[in-house]
Amino acid sequence: MVQTKKQKYLFLAFCLVPTFLLFAIFTLYPLVSGLYYSFFRWSGSASNMEFIGLSNYVRMFNDSIIPRTIMHDYFLVVTKVFGIMILATFFAVAIMQLKIKEAPFYRIIFFFPNIMSVVVIGILWTFIYNPSLGLVNSALEFVGLGNLTRPWLGSETWALPSIVFPSVWAGIGLFMLMLMGGIGTISKSYYEAAELDGATEWQQFWKVTLPLIWPQIKVSILYIVITTLNGSFILVQVMTGGGPNNSTHVMGSYLYQQAFVQYNFGYGAAIGVMILVLSLVTVFLLQILLRREKVQY
Amino acid sequence: MKKYFLNKPALMAGTVLLSVGLLAACGGDNEEAGGQGGNDQENNGSNNDASGGNGDISGELEIQYFVGGYGDSWWKEVIEDFQAEYPDVTIVEHAGPNINDEMRSRWVSDDPPDVVYIDGAGSSETQMVDDGQLMNLTDWINDVDSEDGSPLLDNLIVEPASYDGEIYSIPLVFDTWGTWYNRAKFEEEGYEVPSDFDSYMDTMGEIQDNEDISPFVTTGEHPYYFLRGVLTPAFGAAGGDELLADIVRGEEGVWERDEVVETMEKVVQMQEEGYIDDGFGAFNHTQSQMNFLLGDNAFIPVGFWLPNEMANDVPDDFEFGFIPSPLQDAGEPFAIVPDLRPLAIAENAENPEAAKAFVEFVFTQEYATAFSEHTGAIMNLEGVDLSENENVPPYLIEANDMINDPDQVQIYHRPHPMSADLETPIGNSLLSLMLGNKSLDEFIEEAENATADYRGE
Numbered sequence: 001m002v003q004t005k006k007q008k009y010l011f012l013a014f015c016l017v018p019t020f021l022l023f024a025i026f027t028l029y030p031l032v033s034g035l036y037y038s039f040f041r042w043s044g045s046a047s048n049m050e051f052i053g054l055s056n057y058v059r060m061f062n063d064s065i066i067p068r069t070i071m072h073d074y075f076l077v078v079t080k081v082f083g084i085m086i087l088a089t090f091f092a093v094a095i096m097q098l099k100i101k102e103a104p105f106y107r108i109i110f111f112f113p114n115i116m117s118v119v120v121i122g123i124l125w126t127f128i129y130n131p132s133l134g135l136v137n138s139a140l141e142f143v144g145l146g147n148l149t150r151p152w153l154g155s156e157t158w159a160l161p162s163i164v165f166p167s168v169w170a171g172i173g174l175f176m177l178m179l180m181g182g183i184g185t186i187s188k189s190y191y192e193a194a195e196l197d198g199a200t201e202w203q204q205f206w207k208v209t210l211p212l213i214w215p216q217i218k219v220s221i222l223y224i225v226i227t228t229l230n231g232s233f234i235l236v237q238v239m240t241g242g243g244p245n246n247s248t249h250v251m252g253s254y255l256y257q258q259a260f261v262q263y264n265f266g267y268g269a270a271i272g273v274m275i276l277v278l279s280l281v282t283v284f285l286l287q288i289l290l291r292r293e294k295v296q297y
Numbered sequence: 298m299k300k301y302f303l304n305k306p307a308l309m310a311g312t313v314l315l316s317v318g319l320l321a322a323c324g325g326d327n328e329e330a331g332g333q334g335g336n337d338q339e340n341n342g343s344n345n346d347a348s349g350g351n352g353d354i355s356g357e358l359e360i361q362y363f364v365g366g367y368g369d370s371w372w373k374e375v376i377e378d379f380q381a382e383y384p385d386v387t388i389v390e391h392a393g394p395n396i397n398d399e400m401r402s403r404w405v406s407d408d409p410p411d412v413v414y415i416d417g418a419g420s421s422e423t424q425m426v427d428d429g430q431l432m433n434l435t436d437w438i439n440d441v442d443s444e445d446g447s448p449l450l451d452n453l454i455v456e457p458a459s460y461d462g463e464i465y466s467i468p469l470v471f472d473t474w475g476t477w478y479n480r481a482k483f484e485e486e487g488y489e490v491p492s493d494f495d496s497y498m499d500t501m502g503e504i505q506d507n508e509d510i511s512p513f514v515t516t517g518e519h520p521y522y523f524l525r526g527v528l529t530p531a532f533g534a535a536g537g538d539e540l541l542a543d544i545v546r547g548e549e550g551v552w553e554r555d556e557v558v559e560t561m562e563k564v565v566q567m568q569e570e571g572y573i574d575d576g577f578g579a580f581n582h583t584q585s586q587m588n589f590l591l592g593d594n595a596f597i598p599v600g601f602w603l604p605n606e607m608a609n610d611v612p613d614d615f616e617f618g619f620i621p622s623p624l625q626d627a628g629e630p631f632a633i634v635p636d637l638r639p640l641a642i643a644e645n646a647e648n649p650e651a652a653k654a655f656v657e658f659v660f661t662q663e664y665a666t667a668f669s670e671h672t673g674a675i676m677n678l679e680g681v682d683l684s685e686n687e688n689v690p691p692y693l694i695e696a697n698d699m700i701n702d703p704d705q706v707q708i709y710h711r712p713h714p715m716s717a718d719l720e721t722p723i724g725n726s727l728l729s730l731m732l733g734n735k736s737l738d739e740f741i742e743e744a745e746n747a748t749a750d751y752r753g754e
Contacts, residue, residue: 009447045400045401045430047406047407130579132576154577155732156729243520243728244579245725245732245734261721262717263718
């Protein structure tokens with residue numbers, strides 16, 4: 001039953017070659033293509049292209065909307081990381097440690113937004129924010145806070161913060177499950193020992209739970225950052241289209257506008273390269289910032 | 298078992314098969330015209346008796362048309378009739394609301410359809426001309442005659458767009474943006490239908506007081522609606538075709554001219570009086586139209602597509618009324634700037650003769666009348682009498698009469714549509730002005746910056 005070396009390599013090739021081919025076709029090829037097209041003036045809707053060297057990158061550095069899109073992206077990153085992680089941790093701890101009978105029900109409820117399409121979520125929240133028919137303004141009026149009502153998505157000031165809520169709401173469930181998995185692996189004896197030593201529940205959370213689920217928290221934060229930088233444009237596109245007056249444009253939605261609305265595909269590709277570089281740098285910095293000694297008791 | 302499972306030739310064959318399968322699945326395939334999505338249909342006339350038709354025109358003819366507010370029933374009728382007239386032609390239709398995006402890969406790979414109707418999101422006539430995708434029709438169209446023997450170009454309401462004197466498309470749909478209101482409500486409440494900017498402001502003020510609503514709405518998601526529907530005709534009224542041409546071309550200093558500034562001051566006045574719905578920044582195309590139909594607002598500037606597109610949502614007591622956007626000064630006639638949706642032939646059309654035959658076939662009185670009956674809009678052909686036609690909605694008959702009366706309406710023209718690279722930044726800044734977040738001076742400065750960027754300075 002012992003495999004020869006050749007057989008082993010053949011089996012490995014059988015497993016790896018198709019995977020590598022898929023990776024090459026769907027990841028490497030678009031990546032290299034994006035970089036290639038960023039050196040051209042190309043409308044994206046015809047075959048003729050003109051090589052213009054680094055002109056798209058020069059244009060990008062002079063484009064006053066680009067810094068705004070970067071700020072908007074990182075605003076979403078920061079608010080989503082804090083919003084999702086705080087709430088997901090709270091719910092995970094509550095469900096796992098408070099021993100609520102309805103825990104499975106809450107698990108389903110919190111996870112429910114994750115099985116919905118982001119586009120559906122965007123449309124749903126567009127209705128919730130509707131100035132005249134929406135739930136938010138109606139609720140504010142109902143509780144006597146009518147003076148706080150406003151056209152949330154139509155305001156240059158409030159549109160971007162308004163997008164944070166659906167982003168957080170849609171993200172909690174997945175990370176809550178990840179943290180619950182982490183909490184589930186912690187031996188009960190640690191809590192019993194802590195309790196015998198007189199630790200309060202708050203202290204147990206900070207000294208036992210949090211350090212032991214740090215790997216899950218780290219992965220969750222990295223995942224939120226990457227998906228926000230690469231995917232936040234979907235909600236923006238559906239809810240505001242980047243408006244009003246570019247006040248919600250993130251890098252991805254601006255890329256879309258340039259490439260597919262203004263027919264500057266080459267410039268859009270250059271923005272895509274910028275997103276890649278910023279994502280890599282951000283993840284690299286986060287890896288350093290979140291580095292901690294592995295805790296074992 | 299071991300021997301069988303790890304058999305080298307079997308493994309190699311499996312790997313190669315998987316790889317080939319993957320490559321085949323990902324490879325380009327243009328054999329199936331139109332690809333996926335949309336509404337691709339084939340009318341094959343090859344079974345018909347060839348001797349009964351026009352023998353010169355044959356082969357496959359691919360037609361791409363966008364289906365939006367005007368629906369597709371008119372297209373179906375025309376294509377069916379063309380098929381009967383030219384039985385040797387096999388017609389392949391590429392149609393749907395997203396057809397421009399769905400056909401993009403065909404255009405990129407220089408394998409376009411023969412005929413294209415340029416309309417809807419994802420299509421741009423100026424871009425297609427810039428990219429050399431459309432056939433130069435200048436010589437051909439000058440030789441095309443109408444049914445009565447007169448040159449077709451003499452019978453068009455609006456001439457084709459001119460790109461350095463060359464013609465690349467023939468305007469098919471004579472759409473015009475204007476301002477819609479609820480005629481039934483106006484008659485019931487005794488509101489005056491505006492005839493100029495002063496009366497417009499008076500009526501909006503009266504409605505605001507009586508109904509407690511912001512009288513004016515547009516979509517903030519697409520700021521160009523206001524630009525095309527209100528400002529462009531207003532600029533036409535203020536400065537004529539010359540000003541419109543300078544704006545479309547992004548001439549230096551055009552936004553600082555007196556006639557432009559005076560027009561923009563009217564917009565500021567509307568904003569300061571609170572006549573513009575403060576939620577408009579969030580409204581998309583459908584929401585703004587829906588709010589208008591529900592009576593949340595009294596005026597909306599959109600094109601002739603509105604009644605047809607929203608036909609299923611019109612309240613029982615609602616009656617469409619249409620006027621050109623009234624931003625002109627008292628004593629001046631209304632102004633409209635036609636927003637044309639053209640028909641063009643691809644530069645790389647595989648069957649240009651059939652494509653030309655189709656374009657020629659469409660521009661007749663019969664199909665112009667049918668167009669109004671099917672869509673509630675006007676085809677770009679003169680001499681179509683809609684006044685006695687019971688199948689045409691009343692607002693269209695009235696609008697048609699108005700448009701054909703120079704005392705009431707003055708028609709202005711742009712040389713070609715505004716480029717998205719110019720329209721987008723100006724539209725964004727305009728939105729901010731209409732929300733009250735930007736002063737007129739700031740808007741003008743940003744509009745001038747946009748024109749400078751457009752000129753490449």
